[in-house]
Amino acid sequence: MRDRKIKIRFRDCLVLVLLWSTPIYGQGTGTLGVVIERNTGGLVILDTEYRKILRRVEHLGDLSHATIVFSRNEQFAYTFQRDGWVHKVDLLSGKKIASIQAGKNSIGGAISQDGKYLAVSNYEPGDVRILDSQSLEILKIIPADYTDAEGKTQTSRTVGLVDAPEHRFIFSLMDGGEIWVVSSRPPDFKILQQWKQVGNYPYDAFLTSEGRYYLAGFLKSNQVVRLDLWNMEAGPQPVSTLDANLESPKVPMYKVPHLSGWGMADGKAFTPVISEERLMVYELKTWSQLQSIAVYGTVVFAVPRPDERELWLTFAGPKNDTLQIIDVATFQIRETIKLGRGISHIHFTPKGDMAYVSVRTENKLMVLDAYTHEIQETLEINGPSGIFMVPRAHRIGL
Amino acid sequence: MRDRKIKIRFRDCLVLVLLWSTPIYGQGTGTLGVVIERNTGGLVILDTEYRKILRRVEHLGDLSHATIVFSRNEQFAYTFQRDGWVHKVDLLSGKKIASIQAGKNSIGGAISQDGKYLAVSNYEPGDVRILDSQSLEILKIIPADYTDAEGKTQTSRTVGLVDAPEHRFIFSLMDGGEIWVVSSRPPDFKILQQWKQVGNYPYDAFLTSEGRYYLAGFLKSNQVVRLDLWNMEAGPQPVSTLDANLESPKVPMYKVPHLSGWGMADGKAFTPVISEERLMVYELKTWSQLQSIAVYGTVVFAVPRPDERELWLTFAGPKNDTLQIIDVATFQIRETIKLGRGISHIHFTPKGDMAYVSVRTENKLMVLDAYTHEIQETLEINGPSGIFMVPRAHRIGL
Numbered sequence: 001m002r003d004r005k006i007k008i009r010f011r012d013c014l015v016l017v018l019l020w021s022t023p024i025y026g027q028g029t030g031t032l033g034v035v036i037e038r039n040t041g042g043l044v045i046l047d048t049e050y051r052k053i054l055r056r057v058e059h060l061g062d063l064s065h066a067t068i069v070f071s072r073n074e075q076f077a078y079t080f081q082r083d084g085w086v087h088k089v090d091l092l093s094g095k096k097i098a099s100i101q102a103g104k105n106s107i108g109g110a111i112s113q114d115g116k117y118l119a120v121s122n123y124e125p126g127d128v129r130i131l132d133s134q135s136l137e138i139l140k141i142i143p144a145d146y147t148d149a150e151g152k153t154q155t156s157r158t159v160g161l162v163d164a165p166e167h168r169f170i171f172s173l174m175d176g177g178e179i180w181v182v183s184s185r186p187p188d189f190k191i192l193q194q195w196k197q198v199g200n201y202p203y204d205a206f207l208t209s210e211g212r213y214y215l216a217g218f219l220k221s222n223q224v225v226r227l228d229l230w231n232m233e234a235g236p237q238p239v240s241t242l243d244a245n246l247e248s249p250k251v252p253m254y255k256v257p258h259l260s261g262w263g264m265a266d267g268k269a270f271t272p273v274i275s276e277e278r279l280m281v282y283e284l285k286t287w288s289q290l291q292s293i294a295v296y297g298t299v300v301f302a303v304p305r306p307d308e309r310e311l312w313l314t315f316a317g318p319k320n321d322t323l324q325i326i327d328v329a330t331f332q333i334r335e336t337i338k339l340g341r342g343i344s345h346i347h348f349t350p351k352g353d354m355a356y357v358s359v360r361t362e363n364k365l366m367v368l369d370a371y372t373h374e375i376q377e378t379l380e381i382n383g384p385s386g387i388f389m390v391p392r393a394h395r396i397g398l
Numbered sequence: 399m400r401d402r403k404i405k406i407r408f409r410d411c412l413v414l415v416l417l418w419s420t421p422i423y424g425q426g427t428g429t430l431g432v433v434i435e436r437n438t439g440g441l442v443i444l445d446t447e448y449r450k451i452l453r454r455v456e457h458l459g460d461l462s463h464a465t466i467v468f469s470r471n472e473q474f475a476y477t478f479q480r481d482g483w484v485h486k487v488d489l490l491s492g493k494k495i496a497s498i499q500a501g502k503n504s505i506g507g508a509i510s511q512d513g514k515y516l517a518v519s520n521y522e523p524g525d526v527r528i529l530d531s532q533s534l535e536i537l538k539i540i541p542a543d544y545t546d547a548e549g550k551t552q553t554s555r556t557v558g559l560v561d562a563p564e565h566r567f568i569f570s571l572m573d574g575g576e577i578w579v580v581s582s583r584p585p586d587f588k589i590l591q592q593w594k595q596v597g598n599y600p601y602d603a604f605l606t607s608e609g610r611y612y613l614a615g616f617l618k619s620n621q622v623v624r625l626d627l628w629n630m631e632a633g634p635q636p637v638s639t640l641d642a643n644l645e646s647p648k649v650p651m652y653k654v655p656h657l658s659g660w661g662m663a664d665g666k667a668f669t670p671v672i673s674e675e676r677l678m679v680y681e682l683k684t685w686s687q688l689q690s691i692a693v694y695g696t697v698v699f700a701v702p703r704p705d706e707r708e709l710w711l712t713f714a715g716p717k718n719d720t721l722q723i724i725d726v727a728t729f730q731i732r733e734t735i736k737l738g739r740g741i742s743h744i745h746f747t748p749k750g751d752m753a754y755v756s757v758r759t760e761n762k763l764m765v766l767d768a769y770t771h772e773i774q775e776t777l778e779i780n781g782p783s784g785i786f787m788v789p790r791a792h793r794i795g796l
Contacts, residue, residue: 027471027473027490028427028469028471028472028473028474028489028490028788029426029427029428029471029472030427030428030468030469030470030471030472030473030788030791030792031470031471031472049470049471049513070428071426071428072428072429072447072749073425073426073427073428073429073447074426074427074428074429074472075425075426075428076426091426092425092426113749113750113751114751115447165704165705165707165749165750166705166769167751167769210704210705210706211704211705211750212705212706212707229705230707230727267665267683285665306563306608306609306794307563307564307608307609307610307627307794308608308609308610309563309610309628329628329629350792350793351470351511351563351792351793351794352511352563352609352794353511353512353565371564371565390426390428391789391792393428394428394748394749394789394792395748395749396704396705396749396750
């Protein structure tokens with residue numbers, strides 16, 4: 001380039017410098033959050049402390065059932081979308097940094113313990129793919145092949161993908177009824193363990209918060225299977241048959257359940273009963289059945305407040321205009337709150353002072369005081385859905 | 399100012415713009431950490447992902463026994479120092495933003511659940527002070543006055559200060575043997591509850607990670623007292639007498655114990671025995687005694703790896719050159735590692751892949767692989783002591 005001399009005002013140059021360095025970068029990222037804006041196929045980036053919309057990222061594609069993980073330093077969000085796309089979004093600038101289609105029909109994703117790799121769980125093609133978290137380059141495809149009852153090789157949809165301690169990913173084969181453990185380390189991302197015939201159609205799974213137990217639920221049985229990562233030799237063990245046979249009126253199934261809908265609080269698991277309007281309570285260590293709580297509708301999510309004293313419930317279908325709050329100590333209903341149509345997701349601030357609630361049909365994101373249950377703020381979002389705050393970057397199992 | 403026109407190269411202007419906007423601000427803050435540099439009375443700000451020293455903050459005063467909390471957005475660190483000074487440090491610039499002397503002899507501090515207030519716990523004068531976290535202005539002084547056995551009003555040192563759910567601070571009166579709960583909300587920061595004669599000389603206390611139990615230890619008895627925040631009416635209850643009478647050789651007490659030295663893992667409390675070379679194991683819910691583990695020295699800190707499978711121990715006095723690692727599942731010693739003189743603090747990265755270890759006398763901060771236990775990196779720090787990573791911003795009880 002030729003070294004052109006142009007006349008420029010010193011003051012203009014200063015202004016340019018100042019504009020360029022305005023403090024969109026000049027703050028901590030610990031209070032950032034992301035809300036899926038379903039109607040625009042975009043993300044809304046929030047300041048969760050001051051309850052403000054900071055910026056929007058649009059045109060990311062089909063964000064139904066999308067999930068998000070964050071980079072270790074909280075600068076980047078990675079979307080895992082039903083349409084197979086993975087986007088890397090810079091939360092500080094609101095810019096899309098990289099994108100890749102990692103499947104035709106994806107159901108979930110996870111980030112490795114060291115933050116260097118992503119794993120994508122695909123229904124179609126049936127596999128798990130490992131991506132470089134910097135570039136999104138696909139480094140490895142792990143086909144979910146299994147042998148069916150007739151001895152033929154089939155390919156399964158994969159579900160219940162989590163990152164686990166000791167640099168591992170764990171997932172389940174929905175059609176194959178298997179659980180696999182793979183290394184989250186290059187170059188091989190080796191399959192470390194595979195258990196066959198663990199149950200009939202695992203539909204989802206999750207890892208307990210400290211990272212010890214991988215729990216899988218099954219569509220065609222009431223069984224729950226638990227893999228104890230401290231005792232891998234034992235393999236996945238059935239821990240309980242979820243009792244769905246107590247007296248309770250049946251209602252339509254509005255939504256395929258997922259295990260992230262289970263609430264863990266006070267050493268107990270609060271599990272929604274499919275097609276019924278109640279919540280079962282199990283002792284987490286023994287899986288002994290403690291209680292059946294009659295609630296307002298079919299529970300979609302049972303979300304514990306961070307101090308575990310309350311469990312906030314959302315409901316499916318026509319009853320999704322209501323939030324119900326359970327007292328974890330007494331199993332009593334503390335409060336029933338109408339917020340408007342389409343209550344879908346709840347996310348508490350990490351220290352538990354506020355609850356963010358998506359009220360999708362009303363196009364509102366509401367912020368409630370976690371203790372008084374009063375609405376503190378209402379933000380306009382075009383079809384708000386999943387809510388994700390950056391402290392998730394520091395949790396195993398996501 | 400007169401509008402001077404000067405000749406400036408367009409390229410120079412661009413360079414200036416680029417320099418001005420270099421990414422000291424252009425990244426997430428989720429991987430920042432702070433190490434106390436005792437010999438310089440300063441802080442070292444780290445990138446804990448890339449294991450690098452980013453910048454230093456010097457001349458903050460006496461940082462022995464200093465503790466640190468972070469602002470909600472992770473931009474600011476607040477020091478609570480033995481010399482009574484509280485400094486607010488911008489982690490992004492490494493600059494001291496505000497300072498105040500909030501006591502003559504301070505022992506600890508906490509940040510309110512909403513991040514707006516700090517509380518300082520003073521030995522001298524015996525009180526707790528509430529500060530504005532923006533300006534550090536002292537908003538309220540709560541004198542720790544109590545009535546002694548002769549009916550005289552005395553002032554107590556305060557200890558075991560924590561932030562608790564529902565916008566509260568809790569602390570203990572060391573000389574008064576009381577536990578107080580105060581509101582962390584203005585304008586009054588009201589005293590909500592006070593329990594008298596809860597035990598003989600509480601020396602420290604802590605809040606369990608979900609924020610439910612406040613546990614206090616006593617210098618002049620082996621009792622542990624537990625306040626269940628879900629059942630405040632019951633008040634502080636003795637839950638156990640720590641059994642220090644098993645056969646075990648006595649050694650000198652090199653250090654006043656603190657309860658942050660207790661390790662909680664797998665539903666169990668691992669508590670060092672004062673002046674003995676063993677660790678007691680209690681069932682956390684019932685406080686029944688499970689085991690006495692003979693270890694290498696007098697334990698100072700028992701730090702659980704985030705997956706709770708291992709407990710890493712540091713030792714007092716002449717045995718402080720050694721790290722010992724306990725298998726939480728079997729109570730066996732997995733490994734004994736010599737790292738050099740003055741091993742003092744351990745802090746794991748939040749997802750548990752690395753352990754940062756201060757080796758003070760050697761002027762080294764070592765980073766160990768949390769699973770292989772191998773040294774991955776050694777950083778030069780002039781007398782490293784306490785290590786604090788920013789995800790603490792999102793935890794209650796600090």
